[in-house]
Amino acid sequence: MSADKQKGEVIRVLVVEDNPDDLALFREYLLSVESVRVSRWVIRSAETLQSALDSLKEQDVDAVILDLTLPDSSGLNTYLKISEQVPACPIIVLSGMEDESLAIDLVKRGAQDYLPKSNLNPDLIVRAILHAIERQSLLQKLAEVNTALMHERNEVxxxxxxxxxxxxxxxxxxxxxxxxxxxxxxxxxxxxxxxxxxxxxxxxxxxxxxxxxxxxxxxxxxxxxxxxxxxxSKSTQLEIKTDDIVTCVREVLNLTRHNVIKESINVIEKFPESLPKLQFDRSKIEQVLVNLISNAIDASPREATLEISASMGSVGRVIPDKGLRKLKQPRRGDEVVIIEVRDYGQGIPEDKIGKIFDPFFTTKPTGVGTGLGLSVSKTIVELHNGMLTIENAPPCGVRSRIVLPVASG
Ligand SMILES: Nc1ncnc2c1ncn2[C@@H]1O[C@H](COP(=O)(O)OP(=O)(O)OP(=O)(O)O)[C@@H](O)[C@H]1O
Ligand SMILES: [Mg+2]
Missing domain, CATH: 1.10.287 (Helix Hairpins)
Structure with a gap:
């Protein structure tokens, strides 16, 4: 084997052809061509559509050479079934005189190329296969770039x-x-x-x-x-200090104890032994927590359970990475502390959930709520480079989370 040839790749091809003579000729042609881009051909064959589909299920190939007329399928159907099973694999259609126009049509529908059986030669076959693989890989890359662009566009x-x-x-x-x-x-x-x-x-x-x-x-x-x-209006300035978030949560629970007792709410606290100290403005985060806990109590029936917890997590694992975020908000893999307020109340109707952060949106009677609580809370948490999420949680009630970044360094 020449040095050049060793540099090439192993190319795996599935030839779907029911005529043993054509198949043998094809194999002979492929093996006879030396190409710097191919170190070795692995040629598998199938005589029916079904055996081709089974073979593709078992092992990947780099290209499929497809005769459209098989004992169990013919024409367009043969192509559609194969391309449905391996949409990312280049397919080269083999055409006889009678189905050449169909073959051309298939190239328009996504087949990478077609080879007229009457005019085959080794160089033509190899070039068609290598070009098909190349084009398919470019298409793949284009699709990836396109997805990334769509993502960027959404972010913008x-x-x-x-x-x-x-x-x-x-x-x-x-x-x-x-x-x-x-x-x-x-x-x-x-x-x-x-x-x-x-x-x-x-x-x-x-x-x-x-x-x-x-x-x-x-x-x-x-x-x-x-x-x-x-x-x-977020004109307020933060007074950021290194502080203990659990102490802050406990203080707010003390502040709201009166309402908890009045409504006979059963509060369950889950705080870990230790959490890293965070950088935050205590009175502002207290303001957020008072609002989340008051909202939870307002929505809960008497004697309901209210769970308050704090925990460590990372974006993407505990907190879903929604892909869209403000520039300074935590990104995938970032370590965060999550303070969660979970109630088992009436929940938020689906048609209202998109409005709860709007200033002055409230479902409470006049004089009870101003509808500014969540809007102010969101602004405060985002000023801390964090996230505030509110969602309905099965079987009932709402899960509110304050996600604060663990400051690095
Ligand atoms: N835990 C919850 N369960 C059910 N609905 C909730 C919950 N939290 C918020 N909501 C809904 O979101 C609305 C807006 O909440 P937000 O805290 O902004 O204002 P508010 O509580 O109505 O008034 P304010 O907090 O200004 O006194 C509430 O009126 C309520 O309809
Ligand atoms: Mg409120």
Whole structure:
């Protein structure tokens, strides 16, 4: 064997041909050609469509040479069955005088080439096989590049949507700042008035007292909405420190204990012995947790179970890698800490799930929820380069997860 020949590849070909003479000739032709690109031919054969399909199931080949007329199949059907089974394998159609136009048609449908039986010669066969393999591999690469491009395009679209959202939030922020400025002073005046009448000496009737209390609550609520609107606008700065996330979760559980007891909720805590310290703004993450836990309690029936856990994981294994993410969010393989709030309440109707992060989206009665909780929470978690995910979980209820990156170094 020459040195050049040793550099080539082993090429495995399945020849599907029911005529033993044609098959023998084909084999002889192939073996007679020396090519620098081929170190050895492995030629397998099949005489029927079924035996060809069985053979392809058992072992891969680099190319199929296909006679369209076989004892158990003919014409287009022969080609379709084989290409269905091995869509990525190049198929070269052997055609007689009678089915040449069909062979040409098959090349248009995806066959790599056709060889007229009446005019075969060794060089032609080898060249057809090698070119077919080459073209198929290029097609494969093209398909991969195409998929990657589609992926990139989706990511760009996603980023554009995020930009639009960011711009919306920024305008909302500017609006909020204006509203805060304009409305806070009149609200303060109203509050002073309420305080004045509440503290006024002398007897008050019951209606008067109830009215004062209602006005006081309404002013407090209006103030809260303004503060939250400014929060949504993400103008707030984070105060990042290295801190223990489990202590933070435990503190929030203490804060929400009153509601838990009132609703007789059974809280199950699952915290590991140790977790790496994280970089976060404690009061902001507490704000997120208060909202997730309050949402869970609001959605749960009395005496329901509420599970709160913290754990280590990695994107792609514990947290699905959805492929689309903001630039600084955790990527496949990154180590993260996951804080999970799992309730067994009514869950979120499918037609509402896409809206829950929208500012002011709420299903709660007026006066109970402002609908800013999740929108603010998402902004806060993303400012920490993390992710906030909310999903319905079988058999019922919702699983909310705060995913925070484990800071490197
Ligand atoms: N655990 C949950 N189970 C069922 N529905 C939920 C859950 N968490 C959120 N939701 C739905 O998402 C909506 C938006 O939640 P979000 O926290 O943003 O606002 P809110 O709780 O209604 O008001 P706010 O938090 O501002 O007081 C809720 O009104 C509710 O319909
Ligand atoms: Mg809420």
């Amino acid at each position: 679209t996603q980023l554009q949507m995020q930009l639009i959202q960011a711009e919306k939030l920024e305008s909302l922020g500017r609006l909020a700042a204006g509203v805060a400025h304009e409305v806070r002073n009149p609200l303060a005046m109203l509050q002073m008035g309420v305080d004045f009448y509440t503290r006024r000496p002398g007897p008050k009737d019951e209606n008067e007292e109830t009215m004062m209390e209602m006005m006081h609550d309404a002013i407090a609520r209006a103030n809260r909405i303004i503060v939250e609107m400014i929060d949504v």
